[in-house]
Amino acid sequence: MTWVFWALLSATFAAGTALLAKVGVEGIDSNLATAIRTSVVVVVTWAIAIALEKHHAIAQIGRRGWIFLTLSGICTGLSWLCYFRALKLGPVSSVAPIDKLSIVLVVLGAWAFLGEGMSLMKLGAISLIAVGAIMLVFA
Missing domain, CATH: 1.10.287 (Helix Hairpins)
Incomplete structure (x- = not known):
């Protein structure tokens, strides 16, 4: 399977994320909704990493890798917080294109x-x- 397959699958899941999140954020603080979503992401991704036995490679990650993955994680968290706030306030059909x-x-x-x-x-x-x-x- 090529990168194109995975990119198209990513786009499909991203569309599902936007539509499901718009419904899920109704009546809930957007920051709390993001925290719930993020917790699910953490559990699912660690479950996959462990099931595929990729978690053993964590000891081989260098300092540079940790720094950039941490910064990327911070950006992801801030992006999701802003995205969920925008979804709470605006129509998903306008929020997603801006995103x-x-x-x-x-x-x-x-x-x-x-x-x-x-x-x-x-x-x-x-x-x-x-x-x-x-x-x-x-x-």
Whole structure:
């Protein structure tokens, strides 16, 4: 199975996340809802890591890996807190497209900080994503 398969599966689950979270956050503080969701994520991901016997490799993770995974975790938590707050306040059909503007930021960040290539086609594509997200919000 290629990365494309896993990326499409990720997109499918992300769509489910948005739709289910919008219903689940009704009548609940968004921070508490995020804490509940995060707890489920922790249990499920550790269960998978243990079931696949990947947890033994934890001792081999270097300092740099720990630092960047920790920073990524902080960003994930803050993103989820903001996302759930936005879902509580706004329509999921507008919140999700704005959230997906992260694609534009990732492509620009990968170019600026990770040395990934930038072409006119890629620049045009992220421009279309940005315009499309904004159009969805006001549609």
